[in-house]
Amino acid sequence: MAIADLDRRQALLYLASIGGIAAAGGASSLLAGTAPETPAPPPKSTLARLPWPYKALDPDAVGNRAYQDYSKAHCMYGTFEAIVGSVAEKLGAPYTDFPFEMFIYGAGGVYGWGTLCGCLNGCAAAIQVLSANPEPLVDELYRWYQTAALPDFDPKGMKFKSVHSVAGSPLCHPSIAKWCEASGKKAYSPERKDRCGVITASVARKCAMLLNDQAAGKFAPVNGVDARTKGCMGCHEKGGPLENMRSKQACAPCHSDETLAMKGHAKIKL
Amino acid sequence: MAIADLDRRQALLYLASIGGIAAAGGASSLLAGTAPETPAPPPKSTLARLPWPYKALDPDAVGNRAYQDYSKAHCMYGTFEAIVGSVAEKLGAPYTDFPFEMFIYGAGGVYGWGTLCGCLNGCAAAIQVLSANPEPLVDELYRWYQTAALPDFDPKGMKFKSVHSVAGSPLCHPSIAKWCEASGKKAYSPERKDRCGVITASVARKCAMLLNDQAAGKFAPVNGVDARTKGCMGCHEKGGPLENMRSKQACAPCHSDETLAMKGHAKIKL
Numbered sequence: 001m002a003i004a005d006l007d008r009r010q011a012l013l014y015l016a017s018i019g020g021i022a023a024a025g026g027a028s029s030l031l032a033g034t035a036p037e038t039p040a041p042p043p044k045s046t047l048a049r050l051p052w053p054y055k056a057l058d059p060d061a062v063g064n065r066a067y068q069d070y071s072k073a074h075c076m077y078g079t080f081e082a083i084v085g086s087v088a089e090k091l092g093a094p095y096t097d098f099p100f101e102m103f104i105y106g107a108g109g110v111y112g113w114g115t116l117c118g119c120l121n122g123c124a125a126a127i128q129v130l131s132a133n134p135e136p137l138v139d140e141l142y143r144w145y146q147t148a149a150l151p152d153f154d155p156k157g158m159k160f161k162s163v164h165s166v167a168g169s170p171l172c173h174p175s176i177a178k179w180c181e182a183s184g185k186k187a188y189s190p191e192r193k194d195r196c197g198v199i200t201a202s203v204a205r206k207c208a209m210l211l212n213d214q215a216a217g218k219f220a221p222v223n224g225v226d227a228r229t230k231g232c233m234g235c236h237e238k239g240g241p242l243e244n245m246r247s248k249q250a251c252a253p254c255h256s257d258e259t260l261a262m263k264g265h266a267k268i269k270l
Numbered sequence: 271m272a273i274a275d276l277d278r279r280q281a282l283l284y285l286a287s288i289g290g291i292a293a294a295g296g297a298s299s300l301l302a303g304t305a306p307e308t309p310a311p312p313p314k315s316t317l318a319r320l321p322w323p324y325k326a327l328d329p330d331a332v333g334n335r336a337y338q339d340y341s342k343a344h345c346m347y348g349t350f351e352a353i354v355g356s357v358a359e360k361l362g363a364p365y366t367d368f369p370f371e372m373f374i375y376g377a378g379g380v381y382g383w384g385t386l387c388g389c390l391n392g393c394a395a396a397i398q399v400l401s402a403n404p405e406p407l408v409d410e411l412y413r414w415y416q417t418a419a420l421p422d423f424d425p426k427g428m429k430f431k432s433v434h435s436v437a438g439s440p441l442c443h444p445s446i447a448k449w450c451e452a453s454g455k456k457a458y459s460p461e462r463k464d465r466c467g468v469i470t471a472s473v474a475r476k477c478a479m480l481l482n483d484q485a486a487g488k489f490a491p492v493n494g495v496d497a498r499t500k501g502c503m504g505c506h507e508k509g510g511p512l513e514n515m516r517s518k519q520a521c522a523p524c525h526s527d528e529t530l531a532m533k534g535h536a537k538i539k540l
Contacts, residue, residue, distance in 0.1 A: 112518055121391070125373075138383075170380075188516075245384065262529070
């Protein structure tokens with residue numbers, strides 16, 4: 001065996017001993033002691049392999065962590081870090097090196113744009129990282145969010161008594177508007193800020209429950225499509241005679257019977 | 271110097287020579303030759319430090335790459351990978367190990383929900399990873415998207431002649447509905463699928479231009495808030511007498527003068 005191979009073996013054994021090699025496959029092939037004629041491609045970090053191995057989570061602990069995370073970097077970071085960070089801690093490096101803080105961008109429906117609720121954006125990202133079958137979990141979580149009176153969980157350290165409201169939508173803008181209406185508080189008040197922290201806790205907790213259920217083979221969706229939305233979809237969604245839009249959102253909150261009638265829309269068949 | 275220290279030095283020099291050490295700080299302290307009494311915490315991967323060092327990009331190349339990426343994993347992955355993947359390739363490991371494929375979740379406004387356009391979700395994530403001052407770039411990109419006739423770029427390999435439309439919104443659902451109206455094509459047609467690939471190219475290209483401008487110190491926003499939206503915000507946004515919602519989206523496309531009048535809303539002061 002040549003000196004070069006000894007060096008390589010020493011290097012790899014040493015790095016393996018201090019946990020510095022993420023790609024065991026690459027290490028073992030080099031340790032076999034023969035230098036391949038064509039260099040193998042560099043081993044990919046396990047970060048690049050999805051889904052990560054899932055470890056069942058304590059939903060209440062996830063909720064409490066999400067509430068704390070919200071105060072650090074808002075709603076999207078809050079749900080994503082509470083769920084994926086909790087799994088990453090159980091797995092160790094390289095999972096703990098994920099740049100979690102990148103998800104600060106989802107705050108207020110992306111830097112205050114009021115589009116997708118950051119809690120739901122973070123959860124969809126988390127589900128994608130942790131589930132081999134993400135879509136049913138996203139669908140269930142989003143349908144629950146748009147129809148449930150939330151928040152449904154009181155995280156440790158919350159500052160105000162919760163006022164419950166139904167968003168009617170997965171979007172930040174109507175979610176906050178509905179809460180302002182229910183609470184009588186302003187959109188930039190301390191109460192609203194804390195409410196979004198508590199919603200972050202509530203949504204992360206629900207997401208952890210869904211991930212746990214799927215991992216245990218007992219996930220069963222309970223939130224279906226409402227009759228009015230089904231009626232709209234019959235014409236406008238895939239396979240309908242018009243097929244002129246795409247959406248899984250409930251239609252009525254934005255397209256009420258009144259506004260449709262004003263535009264000369266025929267009565268929707270339910 | 272003890273044998274153990276020689277082994278350590280050889281190991282680290284070897285790994286450094288093949289590019290296997292991400293944490294130069296950890297390597298250099300070990301190479302100093304003295305074993306600390308208390309082990310240092312494991313070095314954080316540079317992935318966890320944001321923003322990544324930015325390298326100016328060729329916007330047309332980013333657009334072409336985004337179009338190809340769209341065919342692999344849809345719109346959010348398309349813009350994010352084309353931008354951040356292009357920078358990652360210039361930086362090498364560990365940046366190339368980022369789990370890019372996680373962003374498949376944003377397709378069709380998150381698994382077909384029609385919320386935030388996946389191109390814009392991916393770009394906001396990319397801007398967060400690459401910019402030290404993300405918000406002005408997100409605002410400019412989103413305002414451009416909701417008012418411009420898009421697509422404004424023809425990527426290599428596109429399958430159909432572009433039909434231009436104005437989304438009026440950063441959301442997927444109205445963006446596709448407006449395009450279906452303009453083109454007369456269906457929402458699940460091959461033409462619509464290709465249109466979203468071309469939009470992915472167009473948005474990624476614009477985002478690269480904005481990142482380049484900011485990195486060169488010459489970024490200047492040109493897309494302002496329209497007068498109608500300013501009129502709404504005067505009452506409903508931060509500091510207004512109602513302050514009962516949060517949004518930067520244009521108001522009129524969802525809240526038309528007609529629907530407001532129907533609800534007894536007074537005429538908006540412009």
